[in-house]
Each structure stands twice: as structure tokens, then as C-alpha cells.
Amino acid sequence: MNHRMRRFLSAAVIFALITSVAGCGITLQYADGGPASPPTSPEETASPSPSAVVSESPSPSPSPSPSEPPLKLVPFDGIVEHIFFHPVVAYPELAFDGDSKAEGIDKNMVTASEYSKMLQSLYDKGYILVDMNDVWSEYTDDAGVLRMKKETLMLPEGKKPLIISYDDVNYYNYMFTNGFTHKLVIRDGEIWSYGLDPDGKTVYSQELDAITILDQFVKEHPDFSLNGAKGCLCLTGYEGILGYRTMTDTHGMTAEMEARRQAEIEAVKPIVAKLKETGWYFGSHSWGHISLSNSEFSTAKADTERWLKEVGTLVGPTALYFYPFGARPDGGDVRNTGPIFKYLQEKGFRVFASVGMESYSKIKTDISAVICDRMHPDGSTLRTQRDRYLKFYDAKLVFDEARPDYGVNWD
Ligand SMILES: [Zn+2]
Numbered sequence: 001m002n003h004r005m006r007r008f009l010s011a012a013v014i015f016a017l018i019t020s021v022a023g024c025g026i027t028l029q030y031a032d033g034g035p036a037s038p039p040t041s042p043e044e045t046a047s048p049s050p051s052a053v054v055s056e057s058p059s060p061s062p063s064p065s066p067s068e069p070p071l072k073l074v075p076f077d078g079i080v081e082h083i084f085f086h087p088v089v090a091y092p093e094l095a096f097d098g099d100s101k102a103e104g105i106d107k108n109m110v111t112a113s114e115y116s117k118m119l120q121s122l123y124d125k126g127y128i129l130v131d132m133n134d135v136w137s138e139y140t141d142d143a144g145v146l147r148m149k150k151e152t153l154m155l156p157e158g159k160k161p162l163i164i165s166y167d168d169v170n171y172y173n174y175m176f177t178n179g180f181t182h183k184l185v186i187r188d189g190e191i192w193s194y195g196l197d198p199d200g201k202t203v204y205s206q207e208l209d210a211i212t213i214l215d216q217f218v219k220e221h222p223d224f225s226l227n228g229a230k231g232c233l234c235l236t237g238y239e240g241i242l243g244y245r246t247m248t249d250t251h252g253m254t255a256e257m258e259a260r261r262q263a264e265i266e267a268v269k270p271i272v273a274k275l276k277e278t279g280w281y282f283g284s285h286s287w288g289h290i291s292l293s294n295s296e297f298s299t300a301k302a303d304t305e306r307w308l309k310e311v312g313t314l315v316g317p318t319a320l321y322f323y324p325f326g327a328r329p330d331g332g333d334v335r336n337t338g339p340i341f342k343y344l345q346e347k348g349f350r351v352f353a354s355v356g357m358e359s360y361s362k363i364k365t366d367i368s369a370v371i372c373d374r375m376h377p378d379g380s381t382l383r384t385q386r387d388r389y390l391k392f393y394d395a396k397l398v399f400d401e402a403r404p405d406y407g408v409n410w411d
Contacts, residue, residue, distance in 0.1 A: 136151060
């Protein structure tokens with residue numbers, strides 16, 4: 001998240017904006033007054049330095065000056081590619097052990113090894129991470145109506161913008177026995193993952209989790225990130241967030257359960273703050289991972305209220321919504337603007353992401369909102385859509401041989 005957006009978000013929190021303010025990035029509207037408590041994130045401090053971006057590339061010709069000239073920034077108005085990942089598999093031997101989860105993990109996830117290779121390939125192909133909040137912004141048109149518009153990004157010459165989002169960064173219970181890390185923690189001022197290896201031994205690592213792997217990659221390659229941007233963490237709420245069990249129970253809470261929940265809430269606050277400080281930002285993936293394509297309005301409303309209360313209060317304002325299962329509400333949001341879509345927009349969401357075969361996006365003309373599709377690097381596309389993803393990486397070169405033998409359609 002860049003400096004302007006940080007300042008903007010702080011202002012949004014402080015003043016609990018009811019009306020919108022035009023500016024860089026997405027303008028947030030909180031019909032319900034916004035989060036109950038301001039996020040504890042030190043948003044004004046330790047902004048990722050943009051200097052790394054402007055000084056890393058070698059000068060094209062030898063310069064007599066000892067200081068390198070700043071990298072030339074050029075306007076970019078083309079397609080902003082958008083890909084998304086689920087949590088990555090830390091231990092393939094646990095993920096692909098033939099149990100009932102193995103097939104789904106193979107289809108929807110990539111391994112840590114594949115993910116690292118994909119990042120390297122994306123970097124080699126000239127992609128640069130941008131903050132999704134900087135891609136579109138809200139403004140008031142001549143008639144006084146709020147609209148979204150696409151921003152012209154200013155990028156180092158030759159770079160192509162890329163959004164990465166990460167769904168279900170919740171560290172669900174089922175993942176603990178299926179080869180994933182268990183939670184994010186802070187060690188020595190940095191984010192690490194905590195988990196157990198196949199022998200049950202405790203492991204703190206920065207090489208087994210999608211977040212820490214990207215952190216380390218950007219540290220080594222600062223020019224892979226525009227203004228320190230990393231990715232969007234798309235959170236549900238039903239098993240808490242980021243490995244912390246911050247959720248309420250639908251069957252009621254005992255005093256003991258509530259005390260435990262409050263302890264988890266306190267424990268996750270510094271993790272959220274550290275993630276924000278290091279370029280990560282957040283979006284909603286619904287509270288209960290519900291499919292909006294077959295939800296009643298009342299279900300969608302209750303789910304959203306619960307997300308805002310249990311997750312929004314912890315991660316702060318967000319205008320980004322990521323449909324679970326990629327399922328669009330109201331019979332589809334491409335042409336329709338139905339009651340669920342309208343409700344979510346009233347709650348402050350402006351960009352609505354589904355899943356598709358390309359990085360499609362469309363600014364809606366009847367309401368201030370953007371709809372988009374994300375591409376999905378995972379086992380299914382690795383096995384069957386090598387050509388479509390060649391602009392990002394070559395499945396042949398990244399495919400993890402630890403995967404089960406389900407076949408591929410390339411050789
Ligand atoms: Zn999901």
C-alpha cells in the first residue's frame with residue numbers, strides 16, 4: 001500500500017467517512033460508520049521505500065556520475081493482469097497422501113516450490129506488483145454521481161503491472177493435517193509461518209508460506225514491487241483470520257470461549273499491523289465462504305454484517321470483495337445490478353472479483369463499482385492450460401513432481 005493510500009485510509013478511519021472523498025486509490029464509504037475500533041496498524045510509519053524501485057536497475061549506458069539516474073516512469077493504460085493463489089502446500093507428502101482432501105488440494109493449490117518458481121518467472125518476464133487499490137478510483141462526475149474510473153499507472157519503463165490476491169488466508173483447521181502452515185507469527189520483526197513438519201516437529205519458516213516467500217522474494221528483488229506493494233489477503237471469518245481463532249460461535253459463546261477469542265484478537269493485531277506495514281492489504285471473501293449465486297438476500301446481509309464486525313474491525317476498511325467459488329450474486333453482476341450487489345456496494349465495496357480465463361475487468365455504468373476476473377495458477381491450470389499461462393510461467397518448468405500422477409495435457 002503506498003503512502004497516499006495509507007494516509008487516506010487513516011483519514012477514513014479517523015473521520016469515519018460517511019461521504020466519499022475523491023483521491024488516489026479506492027474511496028471508501030461506510031454507511032454503517034466503519035469499523036468499531038481503528039486498526040492498530042502503525043499506518044503512518046515504515047512505509048516501504050520507493051527508492052529501491054527507482055535505483056535498482058543498471059543504467060543503460062555508463063554514466064560519469066557516481067549516482068545512478070532515477071528510473072524513468074512511464075504511463076501504463078493497458079490490462080492489469082490479476083492472478084490469485086490459495087495457501088501453498090508446504091509438505092506435498094501430507095497434501096498428496098491420497099486422503100479425501102488430496103484431489104481438491106491438487107486441483108486448487110500450488111506447492112511452495114511451484115510458487116517460488118512462478119514468482120521468479122513473473123519477475124523475469126517483467127511483471128511488477130501493484131496495489132489493487134491504486135488501479136481504480138472513485139470520483140464524482142459532472143452530474144454529482146459517484147463513478148469508478150481506471151487510473152493510469154506510472155511504472156518503471158518496460159514493466160507490466162500485476163495484482164496478486166490470496167484467497168482463504170485463514171489457516172483452516174483441515175489444513176493442519178494436510179501439509180499447510182498453521183499460522184503467521186512475528187519473529188525478529190518479520191512475518192514467519194508456524195507449523196508442524198510431517199514428523200510433528202515445530203517449524204518456524206519463511207520458505208513454506210505464500211506470504212513469507214513473497215516477502216523474501218521482494219526483499220531480494222525490490223523492483224518486483226511498485227511502492228512496496230505485495231498482495232491482497234482475502235479473508236473469510238468462520239475460522240478466524242491468519243491462523244488466529246477470532247470468530248464467534250453460532251451456538252453461543254461461554255465466558256471462557258469469549259476470553260480465548262479476545263486473546264486471539266489481541267494476538268492477531270500485531271500480525272495485521274506488520275502485514276500492512278510491509279505492503280499487504282485486505283479484502284473480504286465473505287464470513288462463511290458462502291456462494292452468493294445461490295444465497296438469499298438475508299443470508300448475504302447477515303454474512304456481510306458478521307464479516308464487518310469480526311474481520312473488518314481487525315483488518316480495517318476495504319473496498320475489495322472476492323466472491324467465494326467465484327460465484328456472482330443476483331444471477332450475475334456483469335449485466336445485472338441486483339439487490340445483493342447493491343447492498344455490498346452500499347457497505348463500501350467497490351471492486352468485485354470473480355475467477356475466469358483472463359484478467360477481465362469492467363467498470364459498471366449504473367453504479368459506482370468495478371467487476372473483474374482473476375486468473376488462477378493452480379493444479380488444474382498447470383495440468384491443462386499451459387498455453388494460456390505461458391505469459392506468466394511455463395507449467396512444464398514449474399510443475400512439482402511430488403504431485404499425484406493425474407496426468408497433464410502437455411509433454
Ligand atoms: Zn475461497
